[in-house]
Amino acid sequence: MDTNIIYSLLGENFVSYAIMAIIIILFITVYALIAILAELKISAWMQRRYGPWRNTWHGVGQPLIEVFKLLQKENITPDRADKFLFNLAPFVVFMGALMAFAVIPFGELFIPSDLNVGIFYAFAVSAFGVVGIIIGGWSSHNKYSLLGSMRAAAQMVSYEIPIAICLLSIATLNGSLNMETIVVAQSGWFWDWNIFGGAGGATKLFVIPFTLSLFIIYFIASLAETNRTPFDLPEGESELVAGYSTEYSGMKFAMFYLAEYTNMFIVSALITVMFLGGWNSPFGDFLNYVWLQPAWFIAKAFGIVVMQIIIRWTLPRLRIDQLMYTSWKVLVPCGLFCFLGVALYSMLSL
């Protein structure tokens, strides 16, 4: 296989698949530590605090210390909870987050699985997160958990529709659901990215407003999909304690936490693939080496993660009716309109 360096070195067999999976899990762990540190530091910076400072140099070891703290905590299961489902839920949630990594193309030579329906797959497996959150909230036998999980499910199901419209538009624009094809179609300079209408001549000026709005729609919907502020009603602490994770502690809570940060990376990676040119360098052939492509990809995706964090500490939380209004009366009609524009552009092949 020429789409993955590990498969071409070791052949396509279960050992190389296992190595691939281990690399991805290691990546998630390291990424989550950095993202949590970024969250702590950026929140402190935005509130004019110091943030974590005392442990290790400038507090950079804080996330690691928190992980060890969570690891050694007692494994508590509430007395009246449904024990099996209560313990199962964090794994289902994390499984959904992990499964999406199977199709994320980090570089020309680092695509774990070059699936023909890649984007559709990454979108479909997010369903595991919804089911896992409902299971967790229901099995806790706690009214706050149940309300939180029902809010989470309603919100994630509603915001899947604008996301689906955005995927559909990009599939129409590039004529493929395959992530590699979509990224290759955007190679070149940064004005060839899908956010600026994809590669094309002067006629693409017509489609730029549509793709730009689709990018904004997708970004807003992805904030809701990962339950981040201003859409973090499922864990609104002033009303619901901690939502579906109220009864969770220790390692099981850490799994929910890890899944949230992993999901943030996945939606950012999807934005990178769909709108920001994937692994391509923004400046033509400048530093566009095969071995540097994962760095470009991770840098773009992490930039979006940082944007999500900054928005979390900027905006207040929406009310539940405003949340539904945003999805059904703003994002869905706007998305459909943009989809029509993109479809017209693709059909006329301007």
Add this chain to the structure above:
Amino acid sequence: MEISKFINELQSSINFYGIIFYALALLIVVSGLVTILANKLMHSAVALLFCFFGVAGIYAMLAADFIAVTQIMVYIGGILTLIIFGVMLTTRMTEANERTAVLDSTKTAIGALISACSGIGLVLVFLLGDWKQVPLEELPESTLQDIGNLLFTNYIAAFIAAAILLLVAFIGAALIARRKN
């Protein structure tokens, strides 16, 4: 490569494909049994999650990539979420011990008869059906284009009928949910 040759020999002696198939089959059968035998409604719903997931895995092994992803999308993302919502909304919300009803013997007999008939029918289809075997090398790389072509040529009537059905369902849902003044 030396290493890759060694691993490939090891793999052919184990038959990785078979292991995955039997693991998925076991998952489907066990979770299917749990779905119908579990006492709590919620346990049935969660077992159904693994059942659907196993079926999606079987589809993926049959090189039907689009159907596999659609299985996850529609059944886990749509129908299962709807079932769990239904369970949570129709019973008392925090009641963890909602049990599935036990049917009386006549209903059990009718149900057993129908399941036995459909089971026999499926076995007959498997034994007598006109199956075409495609060698692994001749499999199409993706089923996506073919599905799209067929859907918009031969099966366009069914496609439009499904679209109209969905539209009617949408309007009906909005009508039922509308606030009555």
